[in-house]
Amino acid sequence: MSLLDLCKQYFNTTNLYEILQIDEKASEKEVKKAYHRLSLKVHPDRVKEDDKLEATEKFKVLGGVHAILSDKEKRELYDTTKSVDDGEYNIIKDRDWTVYWRLLFKKITEEDIKAYEKEYIGSEEEKKDLKNAYLAGKGDMDYIVDQVQFARSEHEDRLKAILTEMIDEGEIPAYKIFTHEPAKKRQRRHAKENREAKEAEEFKKELGLGSGENSLELMIKQKQESRASQMNSFLDNLATKYGEGKPKGRKRKAKETKETTTETTTKKRK
Incomplete structure (x- = not known):
């Protein structure tokens, strides 16, 4: 299967720029940043066990996309023809993309995590993730805090206020499990968080x-x-x-x- 076929299968598009969610005029730095952001979401070591197989395949495809868009000649060929050299991709597709990723990006430190948390909290990305988790979990806060990054108990009131505003504006439905969450359910969630800490x-x-x-x-x-x-x-x-x-x-x-x-x-x- 060609790289573009795999792009269609796993990302519903054959446009490499759409996959990385960047403009065709994006700089090399912007390409790298977009690849880093998306690859973190599907990194095999950062997903649930049941999702590892699909995440691994997506991770490989993203590596192939980056390998093309980060190479001047390959990118020019793609921009001109909207196709890729599958013969070359067949050679590199068996590359250890985890090693490729680790060589490309620095190791994560606690300071990196704190900086990302500061940037993420209150962002449009957080609101989008919060909305998606609310809809997928049908308003279950246990599910939401498991899906949204940095959704610790100290942020619950803020997150609930955001969701309540979305409900008032008709953006999302009002699930009873959210609007009338039992106090004991919330207490169990906080107790679990304390145990895990x-x-x-x-x-x-x-x-x-x-x-x-x-x-x-x-x-x-x-x-x-x-x-x-x-x-x-x-x-x-x-x-x-x-x-x-x-x-x-x-x-x-x-x-x-x-x-x-x-x-x-x-x-x-x-």
Whole structure:
């Protein structure tokens, strides 16, 4: 299957610029930034286990798109013909796109996460994600806080106010589970968040890390020194735990890491 066919399959368009959501006159820096933003959303290490297969394929396609739009000659050919050299893509499609991605972007530090959180909160992107999560979860706040980045309990009143305004304006329906959420349900959600926060701290202690602002950076440096895929996956998930997702518990994480490592090893043997 050609790259453009895969683009159509996974992104519903054969326009490489539309996939990255950029203008055809976008600079090289803008291309890289757009690729980084989208690849984070489908990075195999940052999605649920059930979504890993599709995310992996999307991640590969995005890598191919970036490989074309970041190369002056390949981009000019695409701009002129609206086609790509599938012969060349067939050569590079088996590239380890995870390595490609890691070489292209710097490692995530705790400061990076804080900066992104500051930019994300209150943005149009947050509102869009919030609306999509509300509709997908039919107003269930448990679902919403699991889907929207940085949706901690301290932000719930603000997020609810945004959704309430959307309801008042007729932009979204008023689901009873949202408008009349039982107090006990909210209490259980907050209790779960507190448990998960404690588990995250236990992870850091087990790695011999403190709670200072450089602790995640030190952890990632340890990761760079390790060649074990199990450690790579584990630390990536931990980075996600602090910034982009909700921790799922120590035992479950260990199980997922083990399964990911086994799957990777099996593929390499084949």
